[in-house]
Amino acid sequence: MPYLRDHRGTLVVVGVLSLAGSVTTLAQPLLTRQVLDGLQAARAVGGTVAVLVAVLAGVALLNALRDFLLQRTAEGLVLTARRRLTRHLLRLPISEYDRRRTGDLLSRVGADSTLLRAVVTAGLFETVTGVVMVVGAAVAMVLLDPVLFLTAGAGLALGLTIALVFARRVRPASEAAQARIGEMTSAVERALTAARTIRASNAEERELATVDASATEAYRAGVRIAKLQALVGPASVAAIQGAFLLLLGVGGARVAAGTITVGDLVAFVLYLFFLVMPLGQAIHAYTQLQTGLGALQRMEDVLAVPLEADTGTRAPTSGPVAVAFDGVTFGYGPDGVVLRDVTFTVPYGTRTALVGPSGAGKSTLLQLVERFYDVTGGAVRVAGVDVRELPRTTLRGMLGYVEQEAPVLAGTLRENLRLTVPDATEAQMLAVLDAVNLTDIVARTPEGLDAQVGEGGVLLSGGERQRLAIARTLLAAPPILLLDEPTSNLDARNEVALREAIDTVARNRTMIVVAHRLSTVVDADQIVVMDGGRVVATGRHEELTETSALYRELATNQLLVA
Incomplete structure (x- = not known):
């Protein structure tokens, strides 16, 4: 219901x-009876026939408008x-x-959300409309002949019960x-992302x-749903046919006995x-509704995951901005602690380098400053304030972060540069590209800043991707x-240019550099040596x-020392 609001x-x-x-x-059968009874009594029926035709045309127009609005609403629901x-x-x-x-x-986002369309079109309103038609038809049948209603109802009830038993199993399936x-x-997605590695590895x-194994499992799950839906249809048809035949037999006998007229029977x-058509539609709609609700449940499972909390309300202190790690302890989960009692300060306007063997926790420290994760002990302070007390948008507005993988977004050079500064001018963008020695990629294509970089920056070299990510941050x-x-992907020449x-x-x-x-x-003004999640030394080279x-x-x- 929240989606329909x-x-x-x-x-x-x-x-x-x-x-x-x-x-x-529901008025059509009554008008038909009047036509038949009028013909049988030799009365004029032209006016009734005209009304009947008008009713048929009106129903067609009403249903066409309803279906259009319903389809449009369904598309809006998916959106x-x-x-x-x-x-x-x-x-x-x-x-x-x-x-x-x-x-x-x-x-x-794609397949599951698409199935919500069926909740509105073939599900919710077909179910509601079907109920109205079934109730209305049932009331009219009782008023016409209670005996015939009980006769037809017994067969329909049996078929409906069988159909609903199978339909209820559609949602978990x-x-x-x-x-x-x-x-x-x-x-x-995994295969396409690593297509080059896969090819190179044969x-x-x-x-x-x-x-294929995953696709086969999806196929088998789809077949299970098809079986359930296939069982619903025959059960409904068998019930309808049985009820109709029984009705003709009993109704014919009652017409012959003079209890009801031919018009009443028709x-x-x-x-x-x-009653039967909307009942069948309602059963089909119910199965579609269960399918859509099954997809909705998968979406709701993700929507139930709490968002990144942002409870910070403090503003950073004015003046020079320093970064301090005060007894920082952190672990990604039950697998163990990654950082242990890390303490050091990065004074304003200085450059601190984090060095040490792989797995020492260097990159994790940067992610704690960004609040991608929160410390489990101690505190990270920016401008004298615990980062957990700062609004994330405020904190991240103070930080320029270049990841180790230096991700580049599919699109153009311009779009990548403007990711951090949407209103950057062309002169500003060209200036930062020149600062990281990337002007050649602008000059080598007539598109200039509108040159495509490919999925994940595949049209650029590894060093170019890294320099573009740095330029984006510098902007x-x-x-x-x-x-x-x-500088992990740079040659000596570009490394010197980037250092400058x-x-x-x-x-x-x-600045903090890993x-x-x-x-x-x-x-660097300060080098922090880390090993095993601890700071083991601090000083200059x-x-x-x-x-x-x-x-x-x-x-x-x-080869930096003999």
Whole structure:
């Protein structure tokens, strides 16, 4: 019902049209009886025939308008659901992306939301309209002949009971089928994302087997639903045929006995059809409704996940912006602690480098500053305020973060640069591209800034992707820069150019750089050496080569010291 709230006005109109159409339809057998009884009594029936034709035309027009409004509402419902789900997905905690498969989330936005259309068109209103028609026809049949009603009703009740037993099993089967579709979408998404790696590994057949297995499971789940729906139809048809034959036999006998007229019997048979057709539609609509509700349940499962909390209300203190880690402890889950009692300060306007072996927790520290995760002990402070007390939008507006993978969005250079600064001018964009030595990619195509970068930046080299991600951050000119392995994909020439660019923009800014290549950070104001989630040494390059065995080992391996 929350999805339908925005369409209440249209749904009221649809309801009125449905009611008017049902009432008009229920008048047809009575008009038919008057025509037959008039012909049998040799009375003029021209006026009644004209009214009957007008009623038939009116029902067609009412149903056409109702169906259009209903279809439009159904499309609006799907749009509302997709907007709501996408808005929620983009605001989930980062930990939810860690544990969920992207393909399954995509399936909920695409395939599952599409099934909601059936809830409105073949489900909700067909069920409601069917109920009105069934009740109206049943009342008219009782008034015409209670005996014939009981005769036909017995057969219909048996068929209806059997059909509903099978229909109730459709919803859990639909949920299972949509889950299998989500798994298949995830398998395809994985294969397409890593297409080059798969080709290079000659692993196409193995990946195809994985996708085929998921597709086969989806097929089997769909067949289970088809079986249930197929059982509903024959049960309904058998009940209808049995009730009709029984009605003809009993009704014929009552006409012969003079209990009812031929007009009464024809009217009764028409009402039986008016009862049976919407009853069959209602049973089919019920199964469609269960299918749609099964898909809705999968969507609601995601919507029930709490969004990234933003309870901060404090404003950062004015003046120079520093970053401090005060006894920070953190673990991603029950697997263990990643950081243990990490304490150090990054003064305003200085550059601090985080170095150490892989898995030491360097990148995790940057993610704690961004509040992708919250500390489990201690505090991270920006401008003297615990980041948990700052609104996330305020905090992230102060930070420029370049991830280790340096993701580039599908689209153009312009769209990627304007991700952080939507109103950036062309001159500003060209300036930051020049700062990271990327002007050549603008000059090599006639499209310039509108040149496509491909899915995930595939049309760029690894170094170009990394420099573009850095340019995007530099364009925003935040007071704090967080760079995770900014030169990992660069050659020596571009590394020097990027270091010069970073030196330029680092002035009057606080910077934290994660680095494995120590040559990029030997001139840092402070180097923090980490190992096993702890800070094991702090100082400048010259000091650490004398005082830290781990740093000296790292520097020796990279030929920075003899």
